[in-house]
Amino acid sequence: MKIFSASGKIFVLIIILGLVGLMGYAIFGNRVNVKTSPLIGKQAPDFTLRTFDGQELNLSDLKGKTILLNFWASWCMPCRQEAGALESSWQRYKDKDVVFVGVNVWDENSNAQRYMSQFGGGYPHGLDPNEEIQIDYGVGGVPETFFIDSSGNVRDKFTGPLTEQIIDYFVLKTQQPQENES
Amino acid sequence: MNNYSIKISILSTLFIVLILTGLQSMSLADEGKTIDDQTKEISYLLMCPVCQGQSVGESNSNLAHDMRDIVRKQLEQGKSKEEILAYFVNSYGESILASPPPKGINWLLWLLPGVGIITGGIIITLFLFKAQRDDKNEDSQEIKTQPKMDNEYLNRIEEELKDNDS
Numbered sequence: 001m002k003i004f005s006a007s008g009k010i011f012v013l014i015i016i017l018g019l020v021g022l023m024g025y026a027i028f029g030n031r032v033n034v035k036t037s038p039l040i041g042k043q044a045p046d047f048t049l050r051t052f053d054g055q056e057l058n059l060s061d062l063k064g065k066t067i068l069l070n071f072w073a074s075w076c077m078p079c080r081q082e083a084g085a086l087e088s089s090w091q092r093y094k095d096k097d098v099v100f101v102g103v104n105v106w107d108e109n110s111n112a113q114r115y116m117s118q119f120g121g122g123y124p125h126g127l128d129p130n131e132e133i134q135i136d137y138g139v140g141g142v143p144e145t146f147f148i149d150s151s152g153n154v155r156d157k158f159t160g161p162l163t164e165q166i167i168d169y170f171v172l173k174t175q176q177p178q179e180n181e182s
Numbered sequence: 183m184n185n186y187s188i189k190i191s192i193l194s195t196l197f198i199v200l201i202l203t204g205l206q207s208m209s210l211a212d213e214g215k216t217i218d219d220q221t222k223e224i225s226y227l228l229m230c231p232v233c234q235g236q237s238v239g240e241s242n243s244n245l246a247h248d249m250r251d252i253v254r255k256q257l258e259q260g261k262s263k264e265e266i267l268a269y270f271v272n273s274y275g276e277s278i279l280a281s282p283p284p285k286g287i288n289w290l291l292w293l294l295p296g297v298g299i300i301t302g303g304i305i306i307t308l309f310l311f312k313a314q315r316d317d318k319n320e321d322s323q324e325i326k327t328q329p330k331m332d333n334e335y336l337n338r339i340e341e342e343l344k345d346n347d348s
Contacts, residue, residue, distance in 0.1 A: 008308075015301065022290070038273070038274070038275040039272070039273065045273075106244055131244070131245060131248040132248075132252065134245075135245075135248065135249060135252060135270075136273055138231075138274040138275070138278075139231075140232060140274070141231075141232065
């Protein structure tokens with residue numbers, strides 16, 4: 001008994017070729033232009049941060065400066081790992097219109113304070129008690145770091161522990177004029 | 183009523199029942215929803231970014247809890263479901279959505295299952311019709327050849343009987 005006629009066979013062949021094509025696209029498709037965050041190239045969401053020393057820090061007040069915005073938690077081992085690099089980089093950049101800001105998330109205030117005294121460094125850190133800043137920036141884990149240019153646009157996002165070399169690379173890149181991203 | 187008419191009646195009834203069920207659920211969907219109901223509904227449309235395969239509605243994580251609060255706040259501010267989902271997509275990307283939005287190559291994800299089911303249904307139907315038709319042809323051929331064979335057999339018996347008699 002013949003199940004498929006000649007045209008039926010062609011139809012089945014087209015379906016199989018289509019499925020193979022889709023698999024090929026999924027495996028070998030262009031991944032170069034995939035962004036690490038949908039915020040890249042857009043205006044950074046504004047926020048007001050209550051810092052650990054009781055000050056209020058508005059992101060909009062920092063316009064004109066390059067900003068490194070780092071999300072961290074006291075229980076996060078990679079955050080401890082990158083703390084030294086952040087501090088030494090901040091020492092090098094603090095007089096060059098580069099501002100470092102730390103945002104503590106998913107944490108107990110007492111643990112965060114203890115971490116601050118040990119790893120905090122000299123730049124401002126604050127709490128995000130309602131996790132609104134974190135959600136505005138689409139943070140899904142710690143540490144995550146955003147690089148914001150002097151116009152207030154998010155230029156890059158880095159997930160994972162930073163080193164001085166990584167910080168230098170992104171800070172210098174953020175200080176360059178923005179290329180038109182299509 | 184022959185088999186064909188029975189099949190058509192069953193398929194038509196199923197089709198009408200499916201359409202009526204769809205229409206009923208659509209009309210119920212928009213009626214009398216509280217902020218709680220809407221928060222719950224939207225929460226199930228969002229994936230929890232720090233959980234494995236759980237929606238914001240299902241997760242007990244702090245982040246999911248805060249995301250539900252943000253959904254509620256935005257609903258209270260009068261924002262629509264689409265605006266709230268767009269806010270989360272703007273922060274986290276489309277991966278935050280529990281189902282991919284039907285646009286671009288995503289259309290394939292929505293269409294392929296339906297196309298697969300319809301194509302599979304057509305192939306099975308064609309296969310069954312063809313099998314049925316072939317069975318009928320074989321039966322009719324058997325009926326046509328049966329008298330001829332019977333006659334040959336009877337003639338042979340008669341001839342053998344005659345030979346025995348003589």
